Amino acid sequence: MRLALIRAGVVENVILAADDYQALADVQAIETDVAGPGWTYEAGAFAPPVPAVPAHPAVPVEVWTYQAKTVMSLTTLGSLGLDGAVFGLNPEASLYDAVEAAIEGLPEQIRIAAQIQLAGAPGTRRDAPLLAALSGPLGLTSEMIDQLFIAAAAIP
Structure with missing residues (x-):
């Protein structure tokens, strides 16, 4: 038996x-x-055993651009501990506003590529060179970007 x-x-x-x-x-x-x-x-x-829930959600490799734009539009600079003064923005401004301002400060070739990416690319990758180029001027840490990607992936 x-x-x-x-x-x-x-x-x-x-x-x-x-x-x-x-x-x-x-x-x-x-x-x-x-x-x-x-x-x-x-x-x-x-x-049966209950499946273990991961302690931290996995950071997605890519999110749809509409998801990224939504999260950036709903996230204020102040909520991230950023002031935005370098871009002439106050802490209540959205991260999306700061991204647009940061893009304007990029060299022409990179700026044009960034504008095209933001305007019409279907997806945004976590490892994209543009994201790395913008994170420094925006003051975004790797952990902040991970959290933004996790939040974006949760948007249906």
Whole structure:
């Protein structure tokens, strides 16, 4: 017979045993066709393990540009601890406003590429050179950008 070996309500192992198998004193041996290690046993019923939730959501490699623009439009400079004075903006200005101002300060070739990217590219990659070029002047740390990407990915 197939037995789940249970300690403190959790299946530790599943074995094939003879009908006369005797479990250790602190272990319950309950016959099962479905349970496996990690399952729980309570009130005569087995339940599968609950999947672990990651401590931190994964940073997406790419988000849709509309998602990025939405997050930037809804995020104020002040909420990021940035003042925007270098661009003539106050802390209540949006990150999107600051991005547009930062783009204006780029060399012509990079500025044109950035404007095209912002205006019509379908996606924005976390590892894009343009993002790296803008993060310094904007005062954005890598952690801030990660959080913005996570927030953007959550927008349907």
